[in-house]
Amino acid sequence: MKKILLMTLFGVAFHAHADRLPMPADAPAAFISECSSCHIAYQPALLAADDWRKLMAGLNDHFGTDATVDRENAAKLKSFFERNAGSASRLGDAGNPPRITQTQRFVRKHREIPARFWRDPRVKSAANCEGCHPGAAKGSYSEHDISIRELRE
Secondary structure, eight states, X not given: OHHHHHHHHHHHHHHHHHTBOOOOTTOOHHIIIIITTTSOOOOGGGSBHHHHXXXXXXXXXXXXXXXXXXXXXXXXXXXXXXXXXXXXXXXXXXXTTTOGGGXXXXXXXXXXXXXXXXXXXXXXXXXXXXXXOTTGGGTBOOGGGOSOGGGGO
């Protein structure tokens, strides 16, 4: 009986932890100032190191916007992303250019969300994590914290 109880508690704790992606403490100042000027500063664990390298190499056309940064900050950001990147085998292919919303992990976690919800004016797109997850910038992606309850039908 004790084994079953412990396994259940471990499973619940592990599941809760899986929806937490805290921001690494070593984030350079440019990460917050540059990356969050147009969108949330996505946690590095949401993409693999190779995908972050591709994004950094293409900042002059970052999804239609020139997001270039000076050399010093580019080097700091690249190093930060590489140190804190997610596992390529766990995340899967992110496409080209890499998109968090195209990783197999993202698709798997959101497969039951009807397409009309991504077009909801409160959400706007799958890339707007905070549209549904108000704690996304702090690394909380729990389905229990989704702010738009009527989206969960």
